Amino acid sequence: xxxxxxxxxxxxxxxxxxxxxxxxxxxxxxxxxxxxxxxxxxxxxxxxxxxxxxxxxxxxxxxxxxxxxxxxxxxxxxxxxxxxxxxxxxxxxxxxxxxxxxxxxxxxxxxxxxxxxxxxxxxxxxxxxxxxxxxxxxxxxxxxxxxxxxxxxxxxxxxxxxxxxxxxxxxxxxxxxxxxxxxxxxxxxxxxxxxxxxxxxxxxxxxxxxxxxxxxxxxxxxxxxxxxxxxxxxxxxxxxxxxxxxxxxxxxxxxxxxxxxxxxxxxxxxxxxxxxxxxxxxxxxxxxxxxxxxxxxxxxxxxxxxxxxxxxxxxxxxxxxxxxxxxxxxxxxxxxxxxxxxxxxxxxxxxxxxxxxxxxxxxxxxxxxxxxxxxxxxxxxxxxxxxxxxxxxxxxxxxxxxxxxxxxxxxxxxxxxxxxxxxxxxxxxxxxxxxxxxxxxxxxxxxxxxxxxxxxxxxxxxxxxxxxxxxxxxxxxxxxxxxxxxxxxxxxxxxxxxxxxxxxxxxxxxxxxxxxxxxxxxxxxxxxxxxxxxxxxxxxxxxxxxxxxxxxxxxxxxxxxxxxxxxxxxxxxxxxxxxxxxxxxxxxxxxxxxxxxx
Amino acid sequence: xxxxxxxxxxxxxxxxxxxxxxxxxxxxxxxxxxxxxxxxxxxxxxxxxxxxxxxxxxxxxxxxxxxxxxxxxxxxxxxxxxxxxxxxxxxxxxxxxxxxxxxxxxxxxxxxxxxxxxxxxxxxxxxxxxxxxxxxxxxxxxxxxxxxxxxxxxxxxxxxxxxxxxxxxxxxxxxxxxxxxxxxxxxxxxxxxxxxxxxxxxxxxxxxxxxxxxxxxxxxxxxxxxxxxxxxxxxxxxxxxxxxxxxxxxxxxxxxxxxxxxxxx
Numbered sequence: 001x002x003x004x005x006x007x008x009x010x011x012x013x014x015x016x017x018x019x020x021x022x023x024x025x026x027x028x029x030x031x032x033x034x035x036x037x038x039x040x041x042x043x044x045x046x047x048x049x050x051x052x053x054x055x056x057x058x059x060x061x062x063x064x065x066x067x068x069x070x071x072x073x074x075x076x077x078x079x080x081x082x083x084x085x086x087x088x089x090x091x092x093x094x095x096x097x098x099x100x101x102x103x104x105x106x107x108x109x110x111x112x113x114x115x116x117x118x119x120x121x122x123x124x125x126x127x128x129x130x131x132x133x134x135x136x137x138x139x140x141x142x143x144x145x146x147x148x149x150x151x152x153x154x155x156x157x158x159x160x161x162x163x164x165x166x167x168x169x170x171x172x173x174x175x176x177x178x179x180x181x182x183x184x185x186x187x188x189x190x191x192x193x194x195x196x197x198x199x200x201x202x203x204x205x206x207x208x209x210x211x212x213x214x215x216x217x218x219x220x221x222x223x224x225x226x227x228x229x230x231x232x233x234x235x236x237x238x239x240x241x242x243x244x245x246x247x248x249x250x251x252x253x254x255x256x257x258x259x260x261x262x263x264x265x266x267x268x269x270x271x272x273x274x275x276x277x278x279x280x281x282x283x284x285x286x287x288x289x290x291x292x293x294x295x296x297x298x299x300x301x302x303x304x305x306x307x308x309x310x311x312x313x314x315x316x317x318x319x320x321x322x323x324x325x326x327x328x329x330x331x332x333x334x335x336x337x338x339x340x341x342x343x344x345x346x347x348x349x350x351x352x353x354x355x356x357x358x359x360x361x362x363x364x365x366x367x368x369x370x371x372x373x374x375x376x377x378x379x380x381x382x383x384x385x386x387x388x389x390x391x392x393x394x395x396x397x398x399x400x401x402x403x404x405x406x407x408x409x410x411x412x413x414x415x416x417x418x419x420x421x422x423x424x425x426x427x428x429x430x431x432x433x434x435x436x437x438x439x440x441x442x443x444x445x446x447x448x449x450x451x452x453x454x455x456x457x458x459x460x461x462x463x464x465x466x467x468x469x470x471x472x473x474x475x476x477x478x479x480x481x482x483x484x485x486x487x488x489x490x491x492x493x494x495x496x497x498x499x500x501x502x503x504x505x506x507x508x509x510x511x512x513x514x515x516x517x518x519x520x521x522x523x524x525x526x527x528x529x530x531x532x533x534x535x536x537x538x539x540x541x542x543x544x545x546x547x548x549x550x551x552x553x554x555x556x557x558x559x560x561x562x563x564x565x566x567x568x569x570x571x572x573x574x575x576x577x578x579x580x581x582x583x584x585x586x587x588x589x590x591x592x593x594x595x596x597x598x
Numbered sequence: 599x600x601x602x603x604x605x606x607x608x609x610x611x612x613x614x615x616x617x618x619x620x621x622x623x624x625x626x627x628x629x630x631x632x633x634x635x636x637x638x639x640x641x642x643x644x645x646x647x648x649x650x651x652x653x654x655x656x657x658x659x660x661x662x663x664x665x666x667x668x669x670x671x672x673x674x675x676x677x678x679x680x681x682x683x684x685x686x687x688x689x690x691x692x693x694x695x696x697x698x699x700x701x702x703x704x705x706x707x708x709x710x711x712x713x714x715x716x717x718x719x720x721x722x723x724x725x726x727x728x729x730x731x732x733x734x735x736x737x738x739x740x741x742x743x744x745x746x747x748x749x750x751x752x753x754x755x756x757x758x759x760x761x762x763x764x765x766x767x768x769x770x771x772x773x774x775x776x777x778x779x780x781x782x783x784x785x786x787x788x789x790x791x792x793x794x795x796x797x798x799x800x801x802x803x804x805x806x807x808x809x810x811x812x813x814x815x816x817x818x819x820x821x822x823x824x825x826x827x828x829x830x831x832x833x834x835x836x837x838x839x840x841x842x843x844x845x846x847x848x849x850x851x852x853x854x855x856x857x858x859x860x861x862x863x
Contacts, residue, residue: 182703185663189695190766191687191720204707356785357756472649501648501812506856528785531858558860572790574815574856576842582819583797588788 021284028280034273042090054238062256075245075259076252088240089266095156095234095241096222100214102160103221107167108210113177114168116198124470126172133165138227145233152241155234159224167213169259174209178202184253210286215281219274226267242267249548297373300368301326303392310342312385317344318488318522319368319407324382326360326367334378335365337363339546341382345490345522350513352537352554353526356569360546361526365492368524369403386490405435408483412495414475418467424478425463431485450481455511473504477511484515497532509536530573534558541568601675603774603806604637604660604693609669611655619816629655629722631830632669637774642800642807644817644838647827653810656827660808662689681775690721694767698779700759704751709748710762717769736765739802740795757788761795768803776808781816793820814857818842826850 023029057078065073072081132140144158159504178184179202187201222242228234229243237244242263249260282347310322324341327334345351355361366372368384369391384391386406391399411417419427428447432438438446444463451459453479467475476496483491493512497505513536516523525537533540534554541551542563550563561567571589574582610633615626630652637643647653658664659671662682671678673692681688697703704713714736718729737746740761751759760780767775777796781789797820800807811817817824818838825835826847834847845851 117673182697182699183705186695186697186703186763186766187705187716188663188686189661189690190717190770191690192716193686201705201708339797356787502814502858503648503852505858511788529858530786530860531839534861535858555861569787570860572786573860574813574819575791575860576815576818576854578815579818579839582815583794586794590791 018284022280025280025283028283031273031275031277031280032399033435035277038089038270038273042086042093045090046088048086050086051080052500053079053083053087053240056077062252062259064256065258072262073256073258075248076256081245081259081262084240084245085242085262085266088235088242088245088263089270091152091235091239091241092222092225092229092243092267093270095152095159095225096218099156099159099163099221099225099305099557100218102156103163103217104167104214105211106160107164108171108206110164111168111171111173112175112198112202114171116194116202117181118176118179122172125168129165129168130442132161137162137224141224141228142231142233145228150233152229152235152239155225155228159221160229163217163221167210167219170209170213171206174206175202178205202420212278212285213284215278216275217278219271219278222274223267223271227230235353239528243497297375297377300370300374300396301372301379302374302375303370304378306380307383307392308381309383309390312383312388313342315344316343316346317385317386318349318387319345319524320344320385321364321368322383322385324364324367325380326363326372326383327378327380329376329378334380336380337546338367341543341546341548343524343541343551345524347489348517348520349521349539350516350523350525350537352533352540353543354522354528354530354533354540354569355543356528359543361543362494364543365409365524365526366496368492369407369409370399371409401435404483404488405486406430406488407490407492408486408488410476410479410483410491410493410496413499415467418475419480420467422562423464423466423476424470428463428478428481428485431482435486446485447481450484451478453484454478454481454515455507456481471504472500473508476500476508480508480511480515484519488521490524491516492524492526494526495528496525498527498529505532506535512536530570531559542569601639602636602672603639603641603674604635605670605672606633606660607670608632608657608666609656609659609671611652611659612667621837629830630659630666633827633830633831633832635825635835637806637808638831639773639830640800640804641823642809642821643660644809644811644821644824645827646811646814646817648812648853649660650829651827652830653827654778655812657695657778657808659699660776661693661695662686663695668694672674677735687721687834690717690770690772692772693774693776694770694772696760696763696767696775696777696780698764699783700756700780701751701754703763704759706751708750710749710751711749713751713762714747714769721770732769736769739799740765755788756784757792758786760792764792764795766800767800767834773804774806774808778810779812780809782811782813789816796820814842814853826853 060074060078061076063070067073070080070082072085110125110129114122141158141162144161145154148154148157154456184197186203187197194375225234226243226246229241230247232247235241235244237338245263246260249263252259290488290577311351312320313322314320319551321341321343324338325336326338327336341364343351351391353361353364367379379392386402391402394402418424425447428450429443432443432446448459448463451463456462456474470478497508500508509532512523527533539552540554541548542565544565550561550566552555557566558570561570568589572586609630610628611630613627613629614624633656635643645656646654651774655664659666660673662678673681676692681692711733714733715729718724718732724732733747734744737744742758742761745756746762754762781792784792793816799805809817809821823835824841825832826849828849834841834850842854845853845854
């Protein structure tokens with residue numbers, strides 16, 4: 001409910017932050033200011049007291065810069081360069097932007113239809129686009145202008161056509177990602193037709209990509225317009241545009257360099273300002289970049305310098321956390337995720353850490369080896385003892401060396417944690433080689449032995465397979481083999497069976513339990529499933545909103561939970577054999593508490 | 599029993615197959631193999647099975663998102679092929695679908711009002727004033743506050759988003775609802791509340807459910823009968839209580855044995 005109350009308040013400032021984000025990027029701001037100045041100038045051109053750009057005066061030809069009456073001098077026909085420059089910039093920018101708009105409109109339409117329709121339509125459209133792309137762009141533009149005849153409008157069409165594939169390909173790629181999303185199916189079931197789905201469901205999601213592509217290609221288009229005019233295929237004399245000014249000045253490059261340098265500098269300013277601004281716009285609009293993909297996290301989570309370091313309470317524990325507090329920096333404040341967690345696991349013991357989503361269990365697990373991405377992560381207080389050594393006080397190199405050798409992790413989805421391009425055997429070898437200097441052949445033997453140990457049949461053959469050739473259960477076995485590679489004291493397993501089917505889950509739990517008993521390892525097992533906890537854990541800690549509310553022997557906690565939250569959580573777990581009585585039980589639990597329905 | 603809500607006879611779905619241009623046989627996947635099922639009006643039939651067993655393909659065929667390769671499908675006494683020819687609206691009025699991932703099933707760039715408005719306008723053909731009134735009723739039925747309408751999907755938790763998705767399915771006024779793992783992505787306490795809501799709505803609006811899940815305990819709590827799917831085939835169908843107490847097929851036995859249980863001793 002509190003989330004509901006806060007939501008509208010945070011909505012208004014969000015729109016401003018997009019703008020702020022853009023202004024925070026200094027390069028983009030510089031580009032914006034420069035572009036704004038140029039835009040202002042060319043808008044004011046008709047009312048500025050400028051001489052006629054096309055009026056020739058052979059007597060005044062090739063005057064240098066800063067001549068009285070001609071601030072930027074005159075060209076080979078005595079025309080005022082400043083006037084021609086401003087009028088020319090106006091035309092170049094207009095043509096460039098018009099071409100961008102046309103290319104974006106046609107290209108995006110092709111891309112969205114091809115991506116949405118798929119199959120033969122997609123194939124036919126994209127092969128057409130491929131043909132367009134196969135020509136060098138300037139050659140294609142030349143061919144189009146040659147066919148239509150030289151002139152500014154024809155140059156505009158040529159540039160637009162040349163750039164259609166760029167938009168079509170980008171937009172098709174993004175559309176493909178949305179077409180198979182569930183909300184599109186849902187819209188179809190709500191009675192929407194294809195056109196309506198394209199326009200109202202897919203287009204709003206694709207639009208940011210179209211804008212990003214436009215902002216990054218506009219500069220390029222202006223350059224291409226100038227290129228065609230330079231070759232004499234765009235603006236025709238006496239009309240000035242930046243490309244034709246460059247072309248005309250070329251002959252005087254050695255006697256009067258300013259005639260070509262001035263339009264050259266203008267092109268440079270326009271294109272560079274558009275490009276840096278385009279990059280800035282992309283950073284703001286692209287949700288992936290916005291969520292911090294550009295911020296490079298450090299190798300170790302940042303630890304607050306003045307943190308409280310409680311002493312190790314359990315001396316014989318393999319891993320012990322004391323008063324651990326981890327948060328995330330947002331703006332100036334630190335939003336806490338883990339608030340004063342103290343836990344310990346002894347050798348040969350399995351501790352279950354259970355909680356609902358957002359309770360902070362994964363952040364706790366990652367804090368152990370300083371794996372929380374920083375920025376924005378920050379360990380504010382507390383200590384993590386491995387044996388008797390505080391992990392958070394270790395020098396960086398030693399902490400990194402301890403990862404995998406003393407504490408190893410097994411993650412939820414083995415498909416995303418295994419590298420798709422390497423055979424699984426090689427990935428296990430890599431895990432061994434990271435901490436042990438043994439020969440390649442010995443390493444390979446160890447890897448095969450490990451894969452065999454975790455129950456992969458025909459391990460020697462399977463080691464050559466890629467992750468996608470293995471089933472989900474086998475992939476998780478490979479993940480466990482990698483964790484075991486260096487005989488760690490502690491294994492942290494973060495929801496290792498959540499992505500698996502129940503029959504496979506049962507076998508993986510059995511494997512983990514056997515390995516743990518055999519090797520006397522400590523196992524910190526994170527899950528949201530009480531059934532799994534009862535299968536594998538000796539002790540269990542229940543986590544809620546970043547705090548541990550209850551700890552104890554698994555059986556005792558499950559049979560006789562002390563904390564109200566634990567009681568409620570256990571009561572909500574459906575069990576086989578309860579049948580319809582389950583809903584009666586739950587109904588009693590939530591009766592009178594309808595405002596809690598969330 | 600009057601008319602069955604859903605009647606499936608020898609329904610099959612094959613992906614791929616056929617021959618390529620050079621006459622080479624393409625790889626073919628038989629996702630659903632000759633399945634026959636009945637859902638009586640007012641009944642909850644659960645379909646359980648592991649990933650890849652064809653549950654979701656079966657569900658997508660039922661709501662017309664996928665065309666069957668062979669077999670017949672009757673929804674509310676009407677042939678699905680005929681419904682399909684009438685277009686998406688005819689299908690939407692007979693049967694609705696609730697997706698597994700509630701947040702993904704709501705368009706991130708639309709307000710809840712836009713999302714609920716579509717089925718009311720296109721499927722029921724109500725005018726603006728009646729649509730607004732109906733939206734309020736629907737939100738009330740799924741126990742969401744009225745200011746939900748002006749919000750965007752990302753502002754809701756998983757459980758709230760699933761309530762909204764259920765409201766959208768109800769908006770079509772279809773009496774048959776296919777629920778594809780509707781509570782798998784939710785935390786246990788939220789899962790229990792959504793199950794409770796589903797039971798209440800069924801009684802209140804006289805709905806029939808086809809409930810797909812991999813969680814046997816959830817299935818046992820909500821369903822009247824259970825069909826077990828294994829590699830595209832229905833291997834066993836029985837009343838829920840009987841099936842879990844005394845599973846007949848070897849695969850069902852394995853499934854029941856593997857289900858994690860809370861041991862209190």
